[in-house]
């Protein structure tokens with residue numbers, strides 16, 4: 562499963578991209594509205610940093626305007642994927658954008674039926690929101706499983722994208738269910754790093770190495786190409 566970052570923050574993308582683990586990014590109007598920079602500037606910079614698909618969302622509710630906004634967003638950068646909220650208008654716009662060759666991420670999908678309609682309209686990605694389902698006491702794992710199991714037998718090319726992930730277990734669940742992509746907030750990336758045994762292990766290795774000063778000297782010489790191997 563590929564990992565995208567779900568953010569409007571260039572700083573967060575810079576940091577996680579430097580780890581070498583980012584395949585793409587997703588933004589939405591709420592995330593972009595939190596930032597100081599304008600949406601165009603942020604989307605373009607994020608595209609440059611991730612060098613992969615970056616979803617930028619249309620806001621109109623009219624299908625023709627959705628298509629016009631989508632085409633305009635695509636002029637920002639070749640990596641832009643047009644994010645379209647699920648609705649009849651969104652399906653119409655998706656079909657038209659896809660016919661023009663634009664990639665589309667159909668968002669706000671909460672059921673297998675919505676996923677089937679999104680796939681039939683040609684969506685490149687179908688975004689199912691786990692956290693928001695859990696928020697209303699609907700089992701997000703069951704819904705995501707049903708979406709994956711419903712789309713796979715039909716051989717559709719739409720990729721299932723797990724979104725609205727709130728903690729690392731959501732990420733593991735999405736991977737085990739066979740989602741092609743998960744999009745994670747920065748804080749979930751950070752939570753995925755943490756394990757007390759990793760920290761303790763690094764501290765112990767460092768202390769043991771430093772207990773032999775000659776080891777440090779040897780490594781310094783090896784690194785600078787002067788040591789006897």
Ligand code: G3P
Nearest residue numbers: 567589692693724725726
């Ligand atoms: O980008 C869409 C989605 O990931 C939003 O997540 O936490 O606002 O439900 P959240």
